[in-house]
């Protein structure tokens with residue numbers, strides 16, 4: 102369900118309805134100067150903090166967050182209000198609020214954009230969270246590869262301290278809260294909350310078993326509330342506009358909006374924010390402007406290396422946490438990679454497994470070795486050496502890795518394999534049975550050939566072939582020697598007469 | 605800076621910012637936002653920004669040029685948003701200095717549409 106007001110307003114304005122974006126977390130991105138705190142205040146920054154402190158009712162504020170239905174935007178979708186309540190419960194001399202700005206999902210840049218465009222919203226929400234759970238210290242864990250976000254956060258923190266939004270006695274309430282930054286070296290696994298906490302403690306960035314959950318025992322053994330950047334960015338509007346307002350947007354179990362980084366073979370690559378429940382079709386064709394070069398849509402990967410692909414069958418599925426899981430994928434942090442008819446799904450699975458193998462911390466065997474074996478099986482299949490037994494093996498090993506890995510990385514890393522196996526079994530079978538790559542991607546399985554009827558003998562291909570695999574006189578039909586060809590594709594690109602084809 | 609201790613003080617800053625932007629509109633001052641996030645910078649938005657900061661005063665156009673974060677149109681970076689007094693904000697994509705020149709001469713001066721206009725495709729919440 103779209104936000105009604107939005108739809109009504111749009112109808113009135115131009116008749117175009119549906120799929121309008123609604124920006125809650127991104128409300129100030131592209132609007133304010135992120136280095137000028139007063140510009141942020143001009144849009145309402147810190148008013149929610151003032152309200153929460155004036156109300157003086159942390160439990161009531163937690164209830165508001167609960168009633169809003171906000172769920173964690175870092176991937177898991179855990180109810181944020183419940184997390185705050187769990188973090189508020191334990192008694193401790195010190196508690197921490199951590200902002201997870203690790204954003205390791207390849208192709209994702211939602212959190213970076215929020216931090217670069219509107220850092221104050223995150224600082225404000227962290228202070229609100231601190232007040233609610235009884236923490237006086239906040240930490241932002243951010244990857245060092247985000248220098249601009251880091252710089253703007255530094256400036257924002259300094260300005261917030263100057264204005265009295267961080268530090269002692271905020272808004273005369275007696276509540277003190279300050280924020281420091283911690284830097285990550287850019288390991289995907291360090292986005293997992295226990296690994297993140299260990300990394301901040303100066304230990305190896307390796308996950309540990311939960312429980313204990315960070316809300317009981319986190320940073321330095323103290324109760325720690327970890328939330329994602331976008332989760333925090335949704336908090337101030339909820340405080341100011343009310344739980345009922347937020348809960349009126351979205352689907353039954355997924356409230357509010359979600360930011361997605363639209364990437365891949367789509368015309369309008371970009372950062373979007375849509376109400377939960379918007380369909381893939383709306384995102385891809387209306388907001389994203391359809392596929393590049395008018396190609397046919399094949400699949401979209403959500404949830405990055407932990408997610409799965411959705412196909413044409415899912416185009417009209419409303420996007421929310423539960424529907425994506427039911428479809429064999431997951432929301433993840435919001436990466437959305439669109440693929441067209443030229444993408445080979447076996448290669449796509451291989452790409453993500455390659456990433457996982459690199460990023461596995463190696464602590465547990467199924468993840469460290471199992472993913473490597475999955476990768477090797479996929480490699481074998483893309484070379485045309487796979488068998489039907491290999492497909493069964495892929496499937497079974499995937500299930501074992503999911504069941505026996507320690508952290509979310511291993512528990513979800515086989516998802517790209519399982520979902521492509523499920524949705525594109527024919528394509529796997531073509532690789533295995535016929536040694537063909539229908540999308541024409543897997544090098545070992547394709548041949549570049551020249552169609553004699555189309556060749557005019559212009560020599561463009563021959564001149565551009567790096568290994569002189571093409572023979573033929575000027576104005577004569579040309580020919581590719583398969584024994585020499587290294588399948589670089591240069592001839593295909595250069596031929597203006599569609600004479601070079603992939604077979 | 606004196607620390608803000610009450611919601612009223614905070615509100616005063618907000619009100620004065622709103623007042624300032626109202627006055628700017630009345631004085632006919634143009635507002636130009638340049639998306640200067642990592643994505644924008646990577647596609648050359650810095651030179652667009654510098655060009656605008658330099659050229660607008662040279663051409664005697666009173667304008668406030670702001671650096672902002674991402675506007676979300678990665679496919680059309682560098683992007684800028686121009687708000688003429690009394691008009692709806694207009695977003696333009698692919699704004700290199702040449703296009704910025706066109707925007708100044710044709711859109712800002714004469715209100716004519718120029719290439720690269722991107723229809724705004726979102727609503728945003730405002731915080732009361």
Ligand SMILES: Cc1cc2nc3c(=O)[nH]c(=O)nc-3n(C[C@H](O)[C@H](O)[C@H](O)COP(=O)(O)O)c2cc1C
Nearest residue numbers: 173174175201204205292293294328329332509510
């Ligand atoms: C391998 C792995 C990587 C993760 N990376 C991130 C990340 O980059 N950013 C993030 O916010 N959460 C990430 N998470 C989820 C966090 O563990 C945690 O659930 C989240 O930060 C909680 O915040 P939320 O409830 O606001 O989503 C990751 C989880 C796993 C298993």
Ligand code: SF4
Nearest residue numbers: 556557559560562596
């Ligand atoms: S470029 Fe095309 S038309 Fe020209 S010689 Fe090669 S195959 Fe023939």
Ligand code: SF4
Nearest residue numbers: 566586587589590592
């Ligand atoms: S694919 Fe590359 S190596 Fe093969 S014939 Fe064409 S240009 Fe030569």
Ligand code: FES
Nearest residue numbers: 643674676677678
């Ligand atoms: S991330 Fe901002 S336009 Fe690309």
